[in-house]
Amino acid sequence: MIGQIVKKQALLLLRNPIQILLLVGLPIILIAILSTALGGMMMSGESPNIHVKLAFVEHGDEEAEIQRFLGELEDEGMPREAIEEMETGIEQMAPVSILKESVLGSEEVREFVELHEVEASELTEIWDDNSYTAVVEVPENFTYESLEYLVLNKNSQPVLEVSQNDDHQIGPMIINDILIQFQEQLTLGAFLEKNGIEQDVIQLDEGMFSGETLTLDQKNPIGSQEYYAVGMTVMNVLFIASTIGTIAFMEKKIHVFDRIILGNVSRWEYFIGVLLSGTLFSFIHLLIVYGFSWIVYGVRWPDLISFFTVTASLAIAVGGIAVLLTAISYRFNSEMITNFFAGIIVTLMAVLGGSFFPIGDSSAFIRALGNLTPNGAGMSSYLMILRGDGIAEISHHILFLILFAIASIVIAAISFPKRGASV
Amino acid sequence: MLELVDLSKKFKQNDAVKNLNMFIEKGEIIGLLGPNGAGKSTAISMLSSLIEPTKGDVRFRNKSMIKHPAPLRNVIGVVPQEIALYEDLTAEENMQFFGKIYRLRGIQLKKKIDEVLEQIGLTDRRKDIVKTFSGGMKRRLNIGVAMLHDPEIIIMDEPTVGIDPQSRNYILETVKRLNKEKQMTVLYTSHYMEEVEFLCDRIYIMDKGNLIASGTKDEIKRILSAEKTISIQADRWNDEFIEELKQNPTVNRVTVGEKEITIIIPREVNMFAAIIKMAENADVELNSVDVQTPTLEDVFLHLTGRALRD
Ligand SMILES: Nc1ncnc2c1ncn2[C@@H]1O[C@H](COP(=O)(O)OP(=O)(O)O)[C@@H](O)[C@H]1O
Ligand SMILES: [Mg+2]
DSSP states (O other), rough: OHHHHHHHHHHHHHOHHHIIIIIIEEEOOOOOOOOOOOHHHHHHOOOOOOOOEEEEEEOOHHHHHHHHHHHHHTTTTTTTHHHHHHHHGGGGHHHHIIIIIIITTSHHHHHTTTEEEGGGGHHHHHOTTTTOOOEEEOOTTTHHHHHHHHHHHHOOOOOOEEOOOOOOSHHHHHHHHHHHHHHHHHHHHHHHHHTTOOOOOOOGGGGGGSSOOOOOOSSOOOOOHHHHHHHHHHHHHHHHHHHHHHHHHHHHTHHHHHHHHHTTOHHHHHHHHHHHHHHHHHHHHHHHHHHHHHHHHHHOSSOHHHHHHHHHHHHHHHHHHHHHHHHHHHHHHHHHHHHHIIIIHHHHHHHHHHHSSSSGGHHHHHHHHHSHHHHHHHHHHHHHHHOOOOOOHHHHHHHHHHHHHHHHHHHHHHOOOTSSOOO | EEEEEEEEEEEEEEEEEEEEEEEEOOOEEEEEEEEEEESHHHHHHHTTTSSSOOOEEEETTEOOOOOOOOHHHHHHHEESOOEEEESTSSSHHHHHHHHHHTOOHHHHHHHHHHHHHHHTTTTGGTTSSSGSSSSHHHHHHHHHTTTTTHHHEEEEEETTTTOHHHHHHHHHHHHHHHHHHOOEEEEEESSSSHHHHHHEEEEEEEEEEEEEEEEEEHHHHGOOOOOOEEEEEEOOHHHHHHHHHHTTTTEEEEEEEEEEEEEETTTTTTHHHHHHHHHHHHHHEEEEEEEEOHHHHHHHHHHSSOOOOO
């Protein structure tokens, strides 16, 4: 019987193409709009919200490494004049100085990146300081190896070590994008230099926030498209709850519910039918939108087991909301709660959960609050999975989602009117 | 077979139904007549176990159905006053869903759907979305859905509200036929007295939550047994004639219309000759003089002082 109710619910949804388009199409469009809009916002540096505190540690000594490199050229028997000429031009190839002064110190970047040069000995302190978004460490011999790679094509390009604060969401993304950009530009600059083409200080180009991601040496950075793919999906799946709630209340309003009851179907079978519809359709919704994100925006999931676990838990939580909305609207014989949820609560929860911008980065309290919304907990888990975390690291979010679902179902069951309580 | 005992329902301060007593025997068509707000739908909701009565009992085969209504639910088909159908689904999909709610499956369900569609005359529209149906077709499907599980008793709450006369006749004929051919017991609720008069063997009349009359059609009309109504028709009147009617001691009431005068006189009096004489004297050319059988409308008017339809 429950299966019949779910099946019919699905049929009703399918008969409503506009509804489906809104549920599935809207997040896909929003992902595109927001991920480009966010890129633009950060490029013009207009957002005071985005503030990245960056610690910068040099384990080596750039000047000494340059001298060592030049000395080596001499040992290899390079002509004296050539070396002298290189000495004057090497300024433009000193990678660490370029990064510090021309890139991180440039006017655009300075507006949102606060650069702190620190000693290696201070590192432990900084790890504990949650206000830092990321730590960039220049390993020993980085300059030397970079020059070897750039000038002599020896070895491979050395990498910077970047450690990110996982509690911050958008900051690490910015740092990663900047560094990727930097390494690409450095290679390009060296290429131009070698070929005798003059070039000015390295410029950050328009494509900086293309959302493309590369793996640096640590966890995966999150691109803006990934961020918004997750943000919009977890927000939009909440509308499944209100859609199911609306259908269920319509069944009461047009007395179809009465017919179901008269068929000796218990109201609890109906109740479970609503819960299962909400859960199942949410699950399918999440898979469809993430499927699109994968195909269209290239959002890939490194750990599918974690992904499905979070998706299932979030779907159950949304199913819980669906049955809660249904029960309350039945109790008060009014659709108001469902409309209020779809019109206002979803937006509030989306903002709090970080769907539009990483609101949690600004305060630990808001972050904690955001993680107490099902969409926020889902979003945090999804982002952690994208960064490379495993199921153990997200287990507390999953537990919250399940508890949230149970609480919703229990409250719904208590408020669902018994016979005769309402007509 | 089915019995309501002192059934009452109070919504806050509002007595929707007060001490309703009623019985229904197998094979009968029972009419429940009353103006809007009389309490008919509330009575039906209690009878069909959708709401719990404030007081009283619903008894089916001598067992109370208030706490455990399952046996009653299995044998009744309820046609709600509202169109309780999924507008976005087809006629057939609606029937499939509700049939499955009644635990019909497979071939049995399919055969039943075919049969009911035939009965309600919607076979050729089975694949159409209900939204596209006319009011009359929706009403017919609304009835059909309640018949899928072969109920012994069908309870219809104003099944003809807001539809064209043709669909209405179709529904009335269908109800009559089902009763005749399948001995289906029917409780038919309406505020149209002519429907109830056409269909029903026994009638209950409700007003403002109270049962104000009950019995067979003849029994109820005998409430008006002391008087009868005579309709006098002519193209024009004169004052002399009207005055003479009013002065006549046996005439209780005179109502003058443009081409018709109705008078109410004691049942046992015969006035034909007298009226014709009066007309001759006053030089009025009569078209006809008829004795009218009282209608349920007249009964209602007599009992409440109000017309059935406001
Ligand atoms: N759910 C309800 N809550 C409060 N009052 C109601 C409810 N249902 C019906 N009533 C009231 O009970 C009375 C009888 O209504 P109803 O049974 O629908 O009459 P009918 O079907 O004869 O038109 C009306 O006064 C109506 O306003
Ligand atoms: Mg009614």
